[in-house]
Amino acid sequence: MRHTLPLRRTLTAVLTTTLLAGGVLLGQTAAAEPAAAARITCNIDKLRSDAHKERTRAAQLRGLGAMAEARKAAARADALERRAQQCHDAENNNRPPLWK
Template sequence: MTNATPLRRTLTALAATMLLAGGLLLGQTATAPTAQAAVCKPAELRQDAAELRAKAGKLDRLGEKAAARKARDQAAALERKAKACEDADDHATKPFPG
């Protein structure tokens, strides 16, 4: 049995590494969620926030204070997102001014 030259060992290791990396990237691409365009719908966000607030009120009446607080926090987050969407629409820059 002859010993492999250092160059041959290096090339073999490099090829194996490339194959593993390629397989990893291919696997991530196959399982990655499809990219969707970010569409802001402030009216829907506000409707969802109102539903969460109603749910929070119901939970409060049932004595579930922690769950009600969580629902209110989620509603507040949706309101902030709706406000950010509206602000982004109001201050959107045009690619070609004129």
């Protein structure tokens, strides 16, 4: 009978720890805000106008002979255009939830 007492204590401790950890995780997930609740908005016209300004700046830099800076400005313009297109696609391809 003596050898079962430590085993019983160990199993009880492990079970208690598991239940507490599960309860903490369950409480955190229930209280967490869903990712879809955060609303992200972007101004497509402003992104496109900023991209146009960067392209103009890149052309001016290229004309002055500053090729490295021109490449950076062109890369920034490409990134802004890509972001504007992503926002445009997200607005047009967005489906409402089933319950609405």
